[in-house]
Amino acid sequence: MTTVNLTMAVVLGGLYAAGFYLLLQRSLMRVLLGIVVLGHGANLLLQLAGGARAGRPPMLGESPLSEMSDPFPQAMALTAIVITFALTTFLLALAYRGWVLLGHDEVQDDVEDRRIRRLESRLAEEGVEEAERELESEATR
């Protein structure tokens, strides 16, 4: 009985979908929440990787060995939980710092990259001569 059951598969899918969606947003806080949700999903997946036997806690003497759940993935998941926590607080501090400095917590497009894109679209519109002058001026700014 190692296969994950359907309920759990649906929960995992739901958590990951929500996490991905939040990750794709522009508000830094929602991105952060997305990471937290993804972390939850990942930790759950780790624990489920042990397979579902009778699901007794891996405590010796409490129940027969054959009924115990796999301790190894649990140990991994435990580590993962703590690391997720460290990551979350650090990102939270970063987001806070960003907010203090910028006055908003929106992930904006990179300014330099936007300039290159503008240059590219201008180059596509103009003739070769202007384009070369444009490139020259950009290169020597």
Added chain:
Amino acid sequence: MLVLVAAHLFAALVLPAASRRHTRVAFAVAALLPTAALCWALAHTAPALAGRPPEESVVWSAPLSLEFAFRLDALALTMTLLVSGVGALVLLYSGRYFEPGGGDAARSAPLLLAFAGVMLGLVWSDDLLAIYVFWELTTICSFLLVGQSGVSRSSRRASLQALLVTALGGLVMLLGFIVLGEAGGTYRVSELAQQPPTGAPAAVATGLILVGVFTKSAQLPFHNWLPAAMVAPTPISTYLHAASMVKAGVFLLARLAPVLGEVGFLPATTAVFGIATMLVGGWRALREYDLKLLLAYGTVSQLGFLTVLAGAATPLGALSVAAMLLAHGLFKATLFLVVGTVDHQTGSRDLRELSGVAGRLPLVTTVAVLAALSMAGLPPTVGFVAKEAAFETFLGGEGGFLVGIGLVLGSVLTVAYSARLLWGGFAGKPGVPTSTASAAPVGLWLPAAVTACGGLVLGIAYPVIDVLAAGYAEQTFGHPAEYHLALWHGFTPPLWFSVLTLLGGLTLFLLNDRVLGLRELLPARLPDAQRGYERVMGGLERLAVGVTGRVQVGSLPTYLAIILLTVLLVPGMVMAFRDTPVEQLRGWDKVLQVPLALVILIAAAGVVRATRRMTAVLLVGVIGYGIGGMFVVGGGPDLALAQFLVETLTLVAFVLVLRRLPARFTETASSPGVQLPKVLLSVAGGVFVAFSALVFSSARDTPSVVSQEYLRRAEEEASATNVVNAIIVDFRAFDTVGEISVLAVAATGVASLVLTARSARRRRRRPADRTSTPAASAGSVTGGSDPEVAE
């Protein structure tokens, strides 16, 4: 030999200390080293020509069989005369030419010396890879010397063009070297010459090496970097772009002639490109008004000549290329130095402005006439001797008559631009005011006089140069050429062609203005190599902008979406199309999982839709506690404990930060056109994870051995009944230490970020503290009180 090369480079390292303050002394000291190299080479003339060349080899990486192998044979000796002889003279000349104490002088002295050193290494090398290393070092020296301080745009562009073109050729050449070396089993040129590789590898290598040769020696269609490099100070143009560096390509061709001589297409290719270069260069030289550019195109033309000779791969061709290398080095160096002197003394090198210079600078003019005679190929100069040999190579009945005609045409142009140079630089012109010029100091005419006289003396003492050139021909092809260099061979075809060349050249010079008028009739947009280069560079830049603009859009969501899409497309597709059975499907293992799952899913949906920050954070908390519940049900009480604790702490941290942020998500509303792909992508990602969880967990068929062992040994080895606990603090304790360090690092990061924010805020507020209540700002994420603020 290595010592001499290394001494050049070492002195070049030390020289900058002196070259700014004592410019002339620095140049004079620098000239000592090439002189020493020249003397050393001359002292070894006898063995070098007798076929017992001095050799030296320094292995610097035995496992890779990389070595500096040096060898002074007849060809290397010929080149050494140019590299070190002209090098020493140019350095002496530079001492007078550059402004004392100027930046150009301080920069040029060590660089010129370093260049002399690497050039020496290049001509002495017997190892293909060492040749390549020195080859690229000369390119770099050329870049630095042409670019100078990099202040003017033209010098930046010219140096970049020289660098790009020659370095590109060098890389292609390296490929050729590797093909050659691997096919021949050795990288030693002298060993390859014993057993030249044949067949396809040799042909491929020849093609690749020719690209390097053509770029370095400025052959069509790569020739334009050479005239562009004329923005460099004249001594540098003299040394690099007339006498030595540009000859590296021809030298390499001559060096590899015994290796590549069997390749069928070599003579034809070099003949076609060489003659085209010769004609185009000569034609352009007749059009230029700047004396230096005139000479530069003349150099291009002569390099074409040399390429044809070096590619001929016959003993006679070898003889004439050695003679011509020397002759060209001598007369072209002289003329460049003379033009530099004229420029230095009159302040102009435009032949429309110069007039009557001959009367002002008689000595310099004499020197120039001597060199120009050699360039035009008139007796009794070495230029004549070499050109006769060249004509004999193709017109003396050994075949290649068409090539010979091409060379004659090119030489007609040479005569014409030689005359144009003399007339333009020194003659008095009606209607142009006579140029004012003070007498040239000794340092500015003596070096030129030495090279000019060298050309004359070697022409009269032609047996000397015959010994040298014949030595190269014999060492290369195993038997000497039957022809010998001489001023007089009798009334042979080459002599008649020489007369024809002279008459044709002078006629062309006299009719030049009319021919220039004819040029108007040519189509306006002839293919122009310079424009081609600029097109390529412009296209490259536009391509870079296009690719960057499209690929690097600068938007974080886009990048993440691309990563996610890749995950879906690559592993996702594989999983979808592989037959992966999922066994033992069942709804749930314990009934309790269902309500917990519902809670988690509802909360997740809520988080996605939430517009208030606090709502979202609390819902994430619900998810966390739900997961904790799952852990309890799934038999992981320790996990659940950690999960509950961590979730609580996370919530607290979030709430502390949220106090300072606006209540709602401040986000620019994005259009549905952007939202829908995000939704689709996320759902697809979720489905992918759920499906892969099923597939992967179903694929496992044996219980984990590691887990079994943990369960078995926990009690006896760790005295623990809680196995998870035993794993964390005992079996895998080092993991836990690492984990704790991560926590510590994160905590440090958080503290520093938050404290920086706080102190910055305090600094901003301090001026206003008089009226406001500072205590309001106290306390923050860390929750500590701040005595300074609460004063």
